[in-house]
Amino acid sequence: MNIKHLNNAELSSLISGGLRCESTDELLELIDDLVERLDQAAIDNQDVIDDISNVFDEFEDAYNAVSDDIDAEITDEYNDELKTLKSTIREEL
Numbered sequence: 001m002n003i004k005h006l007n008n009a010e011l012s013s014l015i016s017g018g019l020r021c022e023s024t025d026e027l028l029e030l031i032d033d034l035v036e037r038l039d040q041a042a043i044d045n046q047d048v049i050d051d052i053s054n055v056f057d058e059f060e061d062a063y064n065a066v067s068d069d070i071d072a073e074i075t076d077e078y079n080d081e082l083k084t085l086k087s088t089i090r091e092e093l
Helices: 008-016 024-069 072-092
Strands: none
C-alpha cells in the first residue's frame, strides 16, 4: 500500500477508517511510509522556524541601520514589541 500520494485529509480518513493490510510486509511498509512522512514534517517545520528567524534577523539588521535617525522612545517601544513578538512565536512553536 503506497500512501505517499495521499494528502493529509485522505491519510487521516484512511487511518480513521481502519487499516486493512493483507500481510505483515504491507503493514511494515505502511509504517515506514508514515515514519518517513513524520520525518519530512519535522524537517519542514524546522525550515519554517529557520525562515522566521532569518526574517527577524534581516529586519533587526535593517532597523539597526536606520535606528540612529529614529527617536529613542520609538526605538524602545520597537524593541519591546519585537521581544514580545519573538516570545509569542517561540511559545506557539
